[in-house]
Amino acid sequence: MSKHSTTHQRQVWLIFFCLGIIMLNFPFMQVFNRLDTLFGIPLLIFYLMVGWPLSIGVIYLFSASLEERTLPKRDTTPDRELE
Incomplete structure (x- = not known):
């Protein structure tokens, strides 16, 4: 990981x-x-019930995208059989 991407990652987490x-x-x-x-639920409770999992989901998606970028690329060519 380059220094630029590490700095960018820290800024996004902040x-x-x-x-x-x-x-x-x-x-x-x-x-x-x-x-x-809203749907019979007080607005504040609805806000917390939707906002909290939504923020966790966004952080999860961000973390998953970081893992994809940092994982080493795998060779997808099929292995040749030895003769």
């Missing part, structure tokens, strides 16, 4: 961390703390 902090911060959650319901 962005994910900051977005998670913002997502769970009081002023942002106060927006969803109303008496309204």
